[in-house]
Amino acid sequence: MIKTILHQIWNERRQNGWLFLELVAVSVFLWLAIDPLFILYSNKYIPEGYNDDNLYYLEFEVKSVPDEENAGEVCANDFEQAVNIVRSLPEVEAYAVASSNNYPNSMGSNCPKYVVDSTMNVKGESHSMHVTTYDIYDFPGSDYFAALQIKDINGEPMKKSGLDGGKGLYVSQNFAQKAFGTTDAAGKKIKYEDEDEIYSVAGLFSTVQTTEYIEPMHLIMHIHDRSEICEYMDKRYIFENYKIFVRLKEGVAADAFMKNFQAEIAPKLDFKYRCFFALTAVGESAAKSANVFGITNRYRMQMMLSGFALFCAFLGIMSTYWVRVSDRRMAIGLYRSMGATSRRVLWQFIVEGWLIVSVAFLIALPLLMHKVYSMGFSDPLEKFTSMMWQELMLAKNGDYLHNQPLTHFVIVSVLTYLFMLFVAGVGILIPTRRIVSIQPSEALRDE
Amino acid sequence: MIKLYLRQAWTMMHHNRLFSSMYILGTAVTVAIVMIFFIILYIKLGPVYPEYNRDRMLYLELIHFNINDGNSSGYTGASRHLYERLKEVEGCDAVATSKMAGKLSVEGIKNSTLLFTSHTFWHIFDFEFVSGRAFTKEDEENNVAAPVIVISDKVARELFATVDAVGKEVRIQNVPHKIVGVVKGVSGSTPSVYADCWLPVNSSLNIDRSYTREQILGVYKLFFLVSKGEDAERVKGRISDQFSRFAQEQREGNKYEPYINTHLKYMLGNEYGASDFGFVLLLFMTLLFIPALNLSGMIASRMNSRMEEIGVRKAFGATNRTLISQVLFENLLFTAMGALLGLLMAYLFALMTQEWIVTLLDSVNMNANYPTAVTVEMLFNPTVVGVTIVLILLLNIVSALIPTLYSLRHSITVSLNNKK
Numbered sequence: 016m017i018k019t020i021l022h023q024i025w026n027e028r029r030q031n032g033w034l035f036l037e038l039v040a041v042s043v044f045l046w047l048a049i050d051p052l053f054i055l056y057s058n059k060y061i062p063e064g065y066n067d068d069n070l071y072y073l074e075f076e077v078k079s080v081p082d083e084e085n086a087g088e089v090c091a092n093d094f095e096q097a098v099n100i101v102r103s104l105p106e107v108e109a110y111a112v113a114s115s116n117n118y119p120n121s122m123g124s125n126c127p128k129y130v131v132d133s134t135m136n137v138k139g140e141s142h143s144m145h146v147t148t149y150d151i152y153d154f155p156g157s158d159y160f161a162a163l164q165i166k167d168i169n170g171e172p173m174k175k176s177g178l179d180g181g182k183g184l185y186v187s188q189n190f191a192q193k194a195f196g197t198t199d200a201a202g203k204k205i206k207y208e209d210e211d212e213i214y215s216v217a218g219l220f221s222t223v224q225t226t227e228y229i230e231p232m233h234l235i236m237h238i239h240d241r242s243e244i245c246e247y248m249d250k251r252y253i254f255e256n257y258k259i260f261v262r263l264k265e266g267v268a269a270d271a272f273m274k275n276f277q278a279e280i281a282p283k284l285d286f287k288y289r290c291f292f293a294l295t296a297v298g299e300s301a302a303k304s305a306n307v308f309g310i311t312n313r314y315r316m317q318m319m320l321s322g323f324a325l326f327c328a329f330l331g332i333m334s335t336y337w338v339r340v341s342d343r344r345m346a347i348g349l350y351r352s353m354g355a356t357s358r359r360v361l362w363q364f365i366v367e368g369w370l371i372v373s374v375a376f377l378i379a380l381p382l383l384m385h386k387v388y389s390m391g392f393s394d395p396l397e398k399f400t401s402m403m404w405q406e407l408m409l410a411k412n413g414d415y416l417h418n419q420p421l422t423h424f425v426i427v428s429v430l431t432y433l434f435m436l437f438v439a440g441v442g443i444l445i446p447t448r449r450i451v452s453i454q455p456s457e458a459l460r461d462e
Numbered sequence: 463m464i465k466l467y468l469r470q471a472w473t474m475m476h477h478n479r480l481f482s483s484m485y486i487l488g489t490a491v492t493v494a495i496v497m498i499f500f501i502i503l504y505i506k507l508g509p510v511y512p513e514y515n516r517d518r519m520l521y522l523e524l525i526h527f528n529i530n531d532g533n534s535s536g537y538t539g540a541s542r543h544l545y546e547r548l549k550e551v552e553g554c555d556a557v558a559t560s561k562m563a564g565k566l567s568v569e570g571i572k573n574s575t576l577l578f579t580s581h582t583f584w585h586i587f588d589f590e591f592v593s594g595r596a597f598t599k600e601d602e603e604n605n606v607a608a609p610v611i612v613i614s615d616k617v618a619r620e621l622f623a624t625v626d627a628v629g630k631e632v633r634i635q636n637v638p639h640k641i642v643g644v645v646k647g648v649s650g651s652t653p654s655v656y657a658d659c660w661l662p663v664n665s666s667l668n669i670d671r672s673y674t675r676e677q678i679l680g681v682y683k684l685f686f687l688v689s690k691g692e693d694a695e696r697v698k699g700r701i702s703d704q705f706s707r708f709a710q711e712q713r714e715g716n717k718y719e720p721y722i723n724t725h726l727k728y729m730l731g732n733e734y735g736a737s738d739f740g741f742v743l744l745l746f747m748t749l750l751f752i753p754a755l756n757l758s759g760m761i762a763s764r765m766n767s768r769m770e771e772i773g774v775r776k777a778f779g780a781t782n783r784t785l786i787s788q789v790l791f792e793n794l795l796f797t798a799m800g801a802l803l804g805l806l807m808a809y810l811f812a813l814m815t816q817e818w819i820v821t822l823l824d825s826v827n828m829n830a831n832y833p834t835a836v837t838v839e840m841l842f843n844p845t846v847v848g849v850t851i852v853l854i855l856l857l858n859i860v861s862a863l864i865p866t867l868y869s870l871r872h873s874i875t876v877s878l879n880n881k882k
Contacts, residue, residue, distance in 0.1 A: 309824055331759070
């Protein structure tokens with residue numbers, strides 16, 4: 016049958032030539048539409064490295080301007096009282112105090128420059144790099160790792176180091192690999208570029224996705240002594256500059272807790288200058304910040320564009336095949352009148368279609384390889400990862416499929432090929448089935 | 463004759479159902495995508511409630527500062543002092559200011575949005591008062607002793623189950639406010655005016671935090687309504703001059719640069735990160751032509767199968783002009799049906815995604831979490847309908863004219879012998 020089909024393709028080379036060229040163009044077009052979708056989805060399904068279910072933070076609102084002389088002390092004491100009230104609630108499993116935007120998917124970030132010891136493996140003269148940093152304050156019984164359910168590099172719940180009451184610098188697994196070339200980085204030396212004090216790495220936690228949809232950045236968590244709170248800031252604004260995070264115990268009904276909190280706890284959080292405003296779910300705030308930074312919009316936009324591109328390709332391939340098959344109505348009539356079964360005709364057209372699609376796709380592959388070689392894969396979130404973030408993302412993690420060039424190329428190519436086969440299959444099957452179902456004489460007479 | 467062409471097209475459509483449905487669907491999706499883009503553009507730039515004076519507006523939302531000998535620089539809004547200094551500008555009908563009230567909320571309504579505004583705000587934006595009136599200069603002057611508020615009809619219904627709430631009181635942080643007016647609610651699609659309640663800017667609840675101690679900087683937005691017939695650029699120059707004079711009174715060495723924008727510039731780009739409108743416009747125009755080419759291919763193959771018919775028509779004296787107009791009219795029926803379907807799809811999509819569709823083209827948008835709503839006024843307006851008609855004609859010409867011209871260049875005998 017293959018021989019007959021090859022003859023057939025050759026005999027109709029003029030029409031098939033146009034179809035072939037169109038398919039090469041569509042292959043390239045489709046591949047370019049599927050590539051950013053693959054990257055977005057691959058990013059979306061990167062493990063977050065923390066758990067925002069049942070995780071909340073407290074927000075306070077302004078009652079009056081703290082302008083009297085000892086207002087700073089009053090605010091600091093009130094904040095401490097708020098912490099004590101919250102931590103003693105029976106529904107709270109863990110709590111933590113951190114600087115305002117120092118949690119994943121927050122509205123801002125703090126990225127100081129660090130210098131690490133001589134094993135540092137970063138290009139550049141200064142051997143220093145920006146790293147997203149969360150400043151956490153060690154209040155009695157507080158545990159940021161437990162509150163956010165962050166894991167250590169073995170996948171076990173992250174524990175604070177036994178030294179210095181758990182205070183110190185903890186680094187993410189991806190940062191340790193980048194900066195020290197190993198995950199055995201506990202005890203390695205690290206310092207802020209603009210400070211003299213040298214720290215030893217107190218522990219390693221598994222990589223955390225700091226911004227939704229975007230590959231995890233390097234991250235350092237600095238657990239400070241609580242006396243350092245407000246060291247560089249005005250104590251009068253402690254309620255605005257720091258957040259109290261609470262994780263509810265497993266099985267606590269969030270709605271009932273919220274209601275109870277509003278009715279019984281909120282009145283206790285009514286201080287001289289600030290009062291309770293809301294208990295906000297961390298997951299909710301993540302969605303809001305992705306909205307504000309336009310990441311969600313970019314994602315939607317890419318979905319729409321790629322969807323539109325796929326639709327155009329679908330329309331193009333299917334209509335061309337449909338017209339080609341319909342044009343050969345008389346030939347189908349002839350095959351049928353010479354004894355070919357419906358199944359035989361169907362298979363002939365399907366194999367013919369498969370051959371043309373496959374060869375066209377094979378021709379498109381070197382063009383796509385050249386594109387990837389010279390321009391790289393697409394970067395749908397370039398705008399958000401450019402500038403400073405680019406530096407924060409220096410270590411593109413090879414564990415993720417989209418960062419393995421060959422695997423990435425193969426996956427996108429296979430997806431494109433399968434899509435083309437599917438569309439061509441539909442474009443061939445529907446009209447061919449219609450034509451083979453009518454009598455050969457009728458198919459011949461119509462022409 | 464046109465009736466005959468359309469009848470013929472209708473019969474052909476029934477005869478070739480698959481072709482027709484694919485052609486109509488292809489057109490519909492193209493029209494829908496482009497329409498969605500134009501709907502967004504219209505909501506952003508066109509006159510929509512209550513911003514009917516957008517063509518005469520100037521905005522001062524951002525000031526670039528470089529203070530303390532360069533130790534501190536960045537962008538922020540204006541201060542109330544600055545508003546006081548700029549509230550009278552030659553060539554402006556009114557100057558207003560506003561400031562979001564942050565975490566303040568009306569008692570009884572969770573997460574209501576409050577906006578502090580000057581009384582002139584109501585002269586600039588054409589709010590529709592369901593009952594009562596706007597607060598006036600006198601209300602503003604007496605506001606500390608007798609706080610007043612304007613609320614939206616939604617808030618009125620939620621609190622009092624009626625929009626007739628004038629004279630009633632709402633409490634904000636235990637301070638009772640007398641309702642002087644109830645307005646038809648606004649959508650988050652118009653972020654300059656969006657709120658649930660509007661309070662005078664001198665409210666005791668309006669606390670300016672310490673970092674606004676720099677006389678010029680703050681978190682206020684300033685709105686200027688340019689008088690009819692005035693040149694906006696000239697007025698902009700006057701505002702800049704007045705600003706510079708105020709800036710010179712500040713501490714020496716501090717530098718301030720105001721960004722005074724027309725509505726177009728205000729919406730299409732800001733210093734946080736410009737919107738991608740230009741790029742997207744280009745992209746969408748390109749995307750309009752890709753399916754047009756596809757449709758063109760479909761028409762070309764259909765013309766191929768109608769060669770005989772064309773031969774017969776030519777043999778009986780039809781001119782190329784007659785044949786082209788026949789094909790274009792036939793095609794117009796298909797395109798019009800596709801466009802109608804596309805328009806419906808676009809409206810449906812816009813309504814289903816109204817929470818985010820308006821901000822789809824924004825990159826960084828601090829107002830992205832306002833509940834946007836797409837209103838009937840935003841969807842059904844002459845501009846959008848006009849764009850649809852132009853789009854249909856454009857698609858029709860692009861997709862049908864070229865293949866028709868191509869197939870008509872054959873002689874009568876070639877056309878008649880085509881399938882033999």
